[in-house]
């Protein structure tokens with residue numbers, strides 16, 4: 001399978017980009033963590049964890065995210081991943097303290113290139129990904145939601161591209177991904193108006209794929225994470241190689257020209273044809289009633 005097309009980063013040394021150089025600069029801004037829990041179900045939970053700053057991304061967290069994405073790329077038994085924020089909120093974007101200290105445009109662009117590489121690799125994981133949005137997803141936090149295959153929003157949650165209010169535009173790849181998700185007219189409205197997207201509007205424009213239920217009976221209530229896990233498990237039932245193949249054919253269809261996508265699809269098909277799941281299904285003469 002031609003993995004280089006569907007797994008690669010955007011920037012490398014041929015673009016004059018040094019991942020190691022920017023990593024060193026980012027590590028000067030500590031605080032928070034990105035926590036990864038890989039579960040036997042094949043669904044991992046990735047938690048953006050910096051509650052004192054509403055889960056804003058410190059530089060160290062940007063580096064941590066890149067390391068966790070590498071671990072997910074290498075997770076043979078994985079099928080899905082849920083991206084959530086700690087303490088009932090999603091993520092308030094980049095840490096404004098780091099933004100102030102790195103305010104020259106060269107450093108800003110290098111930080112963007114680093115985050116674009118990581119978020120592109122997150123979206124290209126051979127896993128089905130869901131952003132679980134509780135509370136606020138602001139600025140870079142809104143951009144992060146677009147680096148997942150799906151978004152589930154709790155009622156009361158907000159996705160807001162606040163960049164315009166900060167004198168900015170998205171730089172972590174959020175604008176490009178938003179256009180593919182909601183179309184250029186809706187994207188222009190969301191960015192130009194810094195619109196607060198609640199769960200209702202999110203579903204209406206196709207940014208959100210579902211709204212999480214709030215059960216007022218606390219004893220019976222499922223947490224947002226439990227609801228997201230059961231929603232995702234509809235799509236991750238079955239053996240990991242087959243689920244990974246499903247994600248890869250969709251990814252190649254999304255990213256490649258038709259001819260390249262067709263060739264890649266043929267290669268991915270070849271990786272499951274005659275495989276254990278295929279042979280077992282043939283042997284059991286399964287009917288699809």
Ligand SMILES: CCCC(=O)SCCNC(=O)CCNC(=O)[C@H](O)C(C)(C)COP(=O)(O)OP(=O)(O)OC[C@H]1O[C@@H](n2cnc3c(N)ncnc32)[C@H](O)[C@@H]1OP(=O)(O)O
Pocket residue numbers: 052053054056092093094095096097099136138139140141162163166168169170171172
């Ligand atoms: C290419 C990437 C571009 C970007 O991401 S630019 C950053 C965009 N994000 C923002 O501008 C978010 C600014 N923050 C806010 O609007 C509000 O803090 C927010 C998230 C709505 C929460 O409001 P409240 O519930 O009233 O809470 P609060 O304001 O008292 O915040 C609690 C503590 O969190 C801190 N915080 C929130 N967002 C932060 C951020 N992005 N960077 C650094 N610190 C941040 C905030 O300063 C406050 O800290 P402290 O308690 O005053 O020490």
